[in-house]
Amino acid sequence: MSAAEGPLVVGVDTSTQSTKALVVDSATGEVVASGQAPHTVSSGAGRESDPRQWWDALREALHQCGDAAREVAAVSIGGQQHGLVTLDGRGEPVRPALLWNDVRSAPQARRLTEELGGAKFWAERTGSVPAASFTVTKWAWLAENEPEALRATKSVRLPHDYLTERLTGEGTTDRGDASGTGWWASATEAYDEEILAHVGLSPALLPRVVRPGEVAGTVRDSHDLPFAKGTLVAPGTGDNAAAALGLGLRPGTPVLSLGTSGTVYAVAKHRPTDPTGTVAGFADAHGDWLPLACTLNCTLAVDRVAALLGLDREAVEPAEHLTLLPYLDGERTPNLPNASGLLHGLRHDTTAGQLLQAAYDGAVHSLLGALDLVLDEDADRSAPLLLIGGGARGDAWQQTVRRLSGRPVQVPEARELVALGAAAQAAGLLTGEDPAAVARRWDTARGPVLDAVDRDEATLGRIAGVLSDAAALLERSTDAR
Ligand SMILES: Nc1ncnc2c1ncn2[C@@H]1O[C@H](COP(=O)(O)OP(=O)(O)O)[C@@H](O)[C@H]1O
Numbered sequence: 001m002s003a004a005e006g007p008l009v010v011g012v013d014t015s016t017q018s019t020k021a022l023v024v025d026s027a028t029g030e031v032v033a034s035g036q037a038p039h040t041v042s043s044g045a046g047r048e049s050d051p052r053q054w055w056d057a058l059r060e061a062l063h064q065c066g067d068a069a070r071e072v073a074a075v076s077i078g079g080q081q082h083g084l085v086t087l088d089g090r091g092e093p094v095r096p097a098l099l100w101n102d103v104r105s106a107p108q109a110r111r112l113t114e115e116l117g118g119a120k121f122w123a124e125r126t127g128s129v130p131a132a133s134f135t136v137t138k139w140a141w142l143a144e145n146e147p148e149a150l151r152a153t154k155s156v157r158l159p160h161d162y163l164t165e166r167l168t169g170e171g172t173t174d175r176g177d178a179s180g181t182g183w184w185a186s187a188t189e190a191y192d193e194e195i196l197a198h199v200g201l202s203p204a205l206l207p208r209v210v211r212p213g214e215v216a217g218t219v220r221d222s223h224d225l226p227f228a229k230g231t232l233v234a235p236g237t238g239d240n241a242a243a244a245l246g247l248g249l250r251p252g253t254p255v256l257s258l259g260t261s262g263t264v265y266a267v268a269k270h271r272p273t274d275p276t277g278t279v280a281g282f283a284d285a286h287g288d289w290l291p292l293a294c295t296l297n298c299t300l301a302v303d304r305v306a307a308l309l310g311l312d313r314e315a316v317e318p319a320e321h322l323t324l325l326p327y328l329d330g331e332r333t334p335n336l337p338n339a340s341g342l343l344h345g346l347r348h349d350t351t352a353g354q355l356l357q358a359a360y361d362g363a364v365h366s367l368l369g370a371l372d373l374v375l376d377e378d379a380d381r382s383a384p385l386l387l388i389g390g391g392a393r394g395d396a397w398q399q400t401v402r403r404l405s406g407r408p409v410q411v412p413e414a415r416e417l418v419a420l421g422a423a424a425q426a427a428g429l430l431t432g433e434d435p436a437a438v439a440r441r442w443d444t445a446r447g448p449v450l451d452a453v454d455r456d457e458a459t460l461g462r463i464a465g466v467l468s469d470a471a472a473l474l475e476r477s478t479d480a481r
């Protein structure tokens with residue numbers, strides 16, 4: 001038996017690049033054991049992963065947790081948002097999942113927006129104007145490009161739903177992740193039958209939306225996992241909503257997450273409805289809202305630039321005249337799905353370290369441009385930015401965010417805030433507490449605060465200028481794949 005003070009819970013983050021599992025003491029928040037296993041994401045024109053690999057990665061990550069995972073009383077899965085998982089009548093994937101960063105459905109996003117009343121309609125109805133990331137556009141893409149796969153589909157799930165269902169045998173989701181589909185009306189908090197009918201998707205194929213605090217099910221058998229049959233399974237949620245829980249986030253505190261995606265968000269009491277589409281009006285996992293802006297190019301894009309230059313990711317030098325828009329995967333914020341990377345200001349004396357710094361600047365610029373938009377008017381604009389995700393561990397990322405935001409930056413010591421948020425949700429099932437309150441009790445946001453420095457307005461202005469002057473180039477696809 002473990003020496004934990006309270007029952008153990010498991011929190012899982014099944015994100016783009018890997019699955020991470022934490023075994024956590026629900027009394028103290030101490031991480032008793034952890035594991036991580038990688039995923040494979042396709043390259044080329046699309047971004048796809050085999051959902052069965054997520055399950056294998058979950059098993060492997062739990063295996064790494066050792067005996068502690070055998071004692072858990074509750075489990076919860078947080079996961080990458082938006083991915084379209086199509087299952088046949090036996091619950092097997094019909095094809096690989098289409099991921100959030102697959103921009104092939106950009107034409108469908110544009111068309112659906114026009115066909116159903118325009119950006120204002122979508123924002124009022126669903127909270128968001130659909131970009132290529134949203135599940136509804138992927139379903140429309142599948143209908144056009146692989147009708148036989150569509151016909152074979154007997155249920156439609158998001159990544160976290162898929163794993164939860166494999167645990168419980170029941171098709172469930174939650175409001176946080178449902179709000180990123182494009183077929184969940186944030187105005188009524190229900191599936192939107194008009195949108196579903198328009199894209200030819202029967203609501204019968206969709207999972208039940210479990211309420212915050214409700215049990216999604218129990219582990220149906222011990223499979224080849226360490227859990228006992230009957231272990232409680234929480235609703236789970238999308239990874240950003242899970243991290244918001246994991247930080248015990250209160251309205252008005254901004255978060256900047258540096259992972260495969262870059263995201264900036266805050267919890268809000270008011271339902272967001274941004275008709276420009278910059279801010280997605282997601283629901284959070286406990287009854288409030290999570291206005292959020294997301295970039296497709298963050299840590300992977302900057303790491304790719306470092307690799308091309310043969311540099312360590314920390315080997316940056318100040319880049320005063322150089323602009324690099326690192327849109328290697330197309331981009332969502334700003335909405336330029338056809339874009340590719342763009343460099344301006346290259347000279348004979350430009351160094352590799354300056355090029356790398358310019359990539360960091362370009363990636364952070366997109367996120368900070370949306371920061372004020374996700375905050376309510378009454379939010380304290382001098383409060384520290386909470387910096388999370390794998391990139392938050394890097395000095396170059398921390399210093400770039402500090403310089404370009406002009407705000408204090410707090411870096412929580414806890415590393416896996418998505419998995420911790422899922423663990424807090426599982427703990428809340430046992431104690432009846434609000435999961436965000438559990439996370440605050442665990443003091444998960446604790447970490448050093450880096451003082452504010454003067455905002456580097458010159459760099460922000462230069463990047464904005466290049467973006468605007470290069471608008472036509474950035475709309476143009478260079479894709480010969
Ligand atoms: N010490 C570090 N310094 C800077 N970046 C890091 C460090 N460790 C990991 N990363 C970055 O973190 C990224 C993974 O972040 P993570 O939040 O786990 O991604 P995701 O949840 O999207 O799978 C990697 O792409 C890597 O670039």
Ligand SMILES: O=C(CO)[C@@H](O)[C@H](O)COP(=O)(O)O
Pocket residue numbers: 015016017079080081082100133180238239240259260261262263280294
């Ligand atoms: O699309 C979004 C948010 O709208 C992304 O934030 C995904 O949820 C993927 O997250 P990571 O794997 O980068 O954590």
